[in-house]
Amino acid sequence: MSSIVTLSEFIMERQADFPYASGDLSRLLADIGIASKIVNHKVNKAGLQDILGAMESTNVQGETQMKLDVFADNALLNAVRWGGQVCGAASEENEKYFTFESEICKKSKYVILFDPLDGSSNIDVNVSIGTIFSVFRRKSSVGDLANVNDFLQKGSEQVAAGYVIYGSSTMLVYTTGHGVNGFTLEPSIGEFCLSHENMRIPEDGTIYSINEGNLMSCSPGVQAYVNWCKQTDKKTQRPYSARYIGSLVADFHRNLIKGGIYMYPGTVKSQEGKLRLQYESNPLAFIVEQAGGKASDGKGRIMDIQPSSLHQRAPLFIGSKNMVELVERLIAEENN
Ligand code: AHG
Ligand code: MN
Ligand code: MN
Numbered sequence: 001m002s003s004i005v006t007l008s009e010f011i012m013e014r015q016a017d018f019p020y021a022s023g024d025l026s027r028l029l030a031d032i033g034i035a036s037k038i039v040n041h042k043v044n045k046a047g048l049q050d051i052l053g054a055m056e057s058t059n060v061q062g063e064t065q066m067k068l069d070v071f072a073d074n075a076l077l078n079a080v081r082w083g084g085q086v087c088g089a090a091s092e093e094n095e096k097y098f099t100f101e102s103e104i105c106k107k108s109k110y111v112i113l114f115d116p117l118d119g120s121s122n123i124d125v126n127v128s129i130g131t132i133f134s135v136f137r138r139k140s141s142v143g144d145l146a147n148v149n150d151f152l153q154k155g156s157e158q159v160a161a162g163y164v165i166y167g168s169s170t171m172l173v174y175t176t177g178h179g180v181n182g183f184t185l186e187p188s189i190g191e192f193c194l195s196h197e198n199m200r201i202p203e204d205g206t207i208y209s210i211n212e213g214n215l216m217s218c219s220p221g222v223q224a225y226v227n228w229c230k231q232t233d234k235k236t237q238r239p240y241s242a243r244y245i246g247s248l249v250a251d252f253h254r255n256l257i258k259g260g261i262y263m264y265p266g267t268v269k270s271q272e273g274k275l276r277l278q279y280e281s282n283p284l285a286f287i288v289e290q291a292g293g294k295a296s297d298g299k300g301r302i303m304d305i306q307p308s309s310l311h312q313r314a315p316l317f318i319g320s321k322n323m324v325e326l327v328e329r330l331i332a333e334e335n336n
Helices: 007-015 024-043 046-056 068-083 120-125 212-217 220-230 248-258 277-290 321-335
Strands: 086-091 110-118 129-137 158-166 170-175 180-186 191-196 207-209 261-264 294-296 316-319
Touching: 007 024, 007 180, 007 191, 024 068, 024 110, 024 129, 024 158, 024 170, 068 086, 068 110, 068 120, 068 129, 086 277, 110 120, 110 277, 120 129, 129 248, 129 277, 158 248, 158 277, 170 191, 170 248, 170 277, 207 248, 212 220, 220 321, 248 261, 248 277, 248 316, 261 321, 277 294, 277 316, 294 321, 316 321
Parallel strands: 086 110, 207 261
Antiparallel strands: 110 129, 129 158, 158 170, 170 180, 180 191, 261 316, 294 316
């Protein structure tokens, strides 16, 4: 029988690879693992929760039932606040970042940014959703309160990033810049267990993922690429397959394993597309690069973008290396 390696065991084992590291990052990853189990538990009961929610909305306290994305937001915020390994956190759900004022948090070295629940529109229809997180070393001095510059760092400065997918099984995938590893939640013991060691994305793929309803308002380069994907060519195994779940995490995860490209380009209405650089694109860009793939905004590397505001958006082309390079090339050609 092969032995099972749990997330905590794996983190501890890897911790030994960095003799000078203090273990704070390891503890932070463990805290995120715990928070995601809490979210997972709730996600699994989403339909039932809606029934309970309707009843609770008439309770004496007059409390309104928390939506799942607010629940996930609170679960993550509480886990990292009380875990004490970060001095601040920023979330897609909140206008402003949070600074944690306890002495232990002020002394910590990191900040975290997250999309607590990705794919919100899929919650009510029992389709895969996720959580995405991104960790940076703080810019401000240890002992001070976190400030905005801690959160406005380029993706290339990330020290860890990951996601949890609440799918047909629940998985946590993360990187600390030493490759990508995936863990599947084993419900009978309630532990994430190593299931996908050293994940690599194929250099080429045959899947393209885009909300094609928007295609007419995308740039000619993007249109040219999508048309290219649909043409017949034996050598490149075209036409490719179109796959679009509408949950970035789920679309990304499938393409990471099978090879493919996910695109959320700018449109006439929204030049910068829809996805948020710091909560969605940067963390997945870190993972895809660590797995041998690429992430671009159509012109250059996602992780080289200097953010100027917390909820900034950017176009995203992410996945298999050769696919991202081709769409970049077609965009450049159309622009010239
Ligand atoms: P969120 O639920 O965190 O707001 O993110 C939704 C995002 C992403 O998960 C998904 O790929 C994309 O929105 C889908 O957008 P469209 O419905 O415009 O295709
Ligand atoms: Mn999202
Ligand atoms: Mn979200």
